[in-house]
Amino acid sequence: MSTAAPARPSPVMTLVRFDAVQRTAHWVNALAFGVLIFTAIPLYFGSFFGVVFERHTIQMIHLWTGVFLPVPILVSLAGPWGRRMRADLRRATVWTRREVRWFRTLGRTPLDADKFNPGQKANIIFVGAAIVVLFATGYILQWFRFFPVSWREGATFTHDVFAFVVFAVVVGHIYMALTHPGSLASMFTGTVDERWAARNAAGWLNEERAADAAPAPSPGAAPQRPGGSDERA
């Protein structure tokens, strides 16, 4: 409702939400997660359904996809090409108290959303931690000889529990993407327009406008809302 003057015919400002490195990392990571989930299903449920399948092949695909899983994220974070990735990771991990409250109240308190809302930030943090846990427990399961059997049992249990939660989170993530076409599109094109930003990431929009204001005052940058943009560190 707070979209100020959306009918103005002036050129709409476009903001870069994800650069090519981030998009590539996301989709490679998504593909890896997809392979892991699809190979996990027969590995986990095979005994229950008595399914006949090429277990060893599926196991190897699961194993090596898992070993590969951290690579796109680590590569996209490292090096000079990872500037945006690192900046966004900082955004996801450092919250304001207002964001904490928004998250606790499940979105019922006011928020000039940052580039990512607290739900998205929580998703980033959870997926990051889950990768570490699944990688470590998967390592114990595969190269079990170096670990006592009680650890192997614990690793099996933990790997299963985290896999179940990750599955739920991934399903939720895909659901949110499909019901928010603008967000989804930006993971393909890299950009969002300012109307999307005003609706979904007003705090970030103000930030970007302030950064743009000095070099080239675009017509879209005119209506600054007071008091909303002091969240920059």
Place this chain on the structure above:
Amino acid sequence: MSQLSRPDVEKVHVGRRAFLGLVALGAAGVAFGGSVQRFVSSKVGSGLGGLLPGGDHFRIYTITGSFPYVSRRKYRLKVSGLVDHPATFTLDDLEAMPALTMVKDFQCVTGWRVTNVHWKGVRLSDLLANAGVQPGAVAVSFDSYDGADSESLTLDQAHLADVMVAYEMLGAPVTLEHGGPVRLVVPQMYGYKSLKWLSAIRVVDRVEPGYWEQNGYPVNGWLDGATGNTNPNPSLT
């Protein structure tokens, strides 16, 4: 306005805390998950609840990717090698022999376990005694109907009182995916030693490492705590 909202915009390292918390949770899961699992499986059993993490459920492995089907009528177990009386057993022959029943945990080398699995079958030592092991024999090799898997035990291990050629599991004939109609059960060792779809027992003069041992698993797959010398003395029925 901006004075009032100061506490709101103060930064909190939520991400670092949540991340480390989750990783710590995972580490705790590795340390204590086995106990949790045993507790959970005692509650949910092996029904539908067994599908949940921690529930009792077997994970079915095959080397070849398929289960070799042999009907109960056509099933044959061949005993040969360094024995006085090579023989071939039908399922009826095995069922006519003195039966052993035991309840054992099934422990996989990769870390899953199923508690209290009920087995019924014939002692391997009885089969060996009937066949008459010749001097010079050192080990026993086992072949599988899948044509790929194999296993071996030393003669001492093969004579442990709980090493069994099983035809019943959990109160019913051993199912195809669990290695039926007849499989080996070596409860003091990891599951890979309990060869499925047992087709032949060969008494030999040296340990022939089985399929999994050729792929890097220990030849002696003792469980932690298994001495192999103390007979667990399972009940004979």
